[in-house]
Amino acid sequence: MQAGGKTEKVPETILAAMRQTNELFAVEVVAKGDVAVLDRIYTAAARILPPGTPMIAGREQIKSFWKQAVAAMGVQSAKLSSDYVEASGDAIIEIGHADLGLVNGKSVSVKYVVQWKQEDGSWKWNIDIWNTNE
């Protein structure tokens, strides 16, 4: 703890890298259904905490989750927006929200907290938890 830095603003270059990762999720995973791309989005040891199911740990398990979740929820589009981003040590905390477009024409509003970490030179989701507003 004592060696750790203080909370800091996140440089624009990193914010841009984060937007790129979020865009990958929206375009490749949600719109195209390509869960292999999750290798570039989640760290190998990532944990997700989805509503309605216990925590899921590990990227392969996370791929299985999203494969069935995108189909089961009928999500065909996602727009992710950051509301608050802060760096602390080697991690970044993001609070954001997502607007999900469903195949039935309805939309769902989701808010989330993501802890980001750098892996293989990319910023990825290491802890990911969300819930709905309604």
Next chain:
Amino acid sequence: MQAGGKTEKVPETILAAMRQTNELFAVEVVAKGDVAVLDRIYTAAARILPPGTPMIAGREQIKSFWKQAVAAMGVQSAKLSSDYVEASGDAIIEIGHADLGLVNGKSVSVKYVVQWKQEDGSWKWNIDIWNTNE
């Protein structure tokens, strides 16, 4: 970012302080309904992301939320358990779960992610998001 430390183990003294904060929540807020104690649990600028409602920012707003939520949910007991704790810079990330006992005799399982920060010498919840397993 560059000044920040790496992810580190959390010393036992801090883990003990965290358990104390969690215990305050269970005993004083949930069991006794004393939301004034939330001053010692949340940072002044804390944000909570409860299921079913948009994000709530600021401790006074958080007090109003818990006052009505504890009553509305009929929660009479809470047992908070840490599943994963990691320090990064001046923050700590905790993944945990809570078993909530309801007045109707049923129980609800909740999992959560909390970002902890130190304020006035105490470790407090700075970002708090949760959802249910069912």
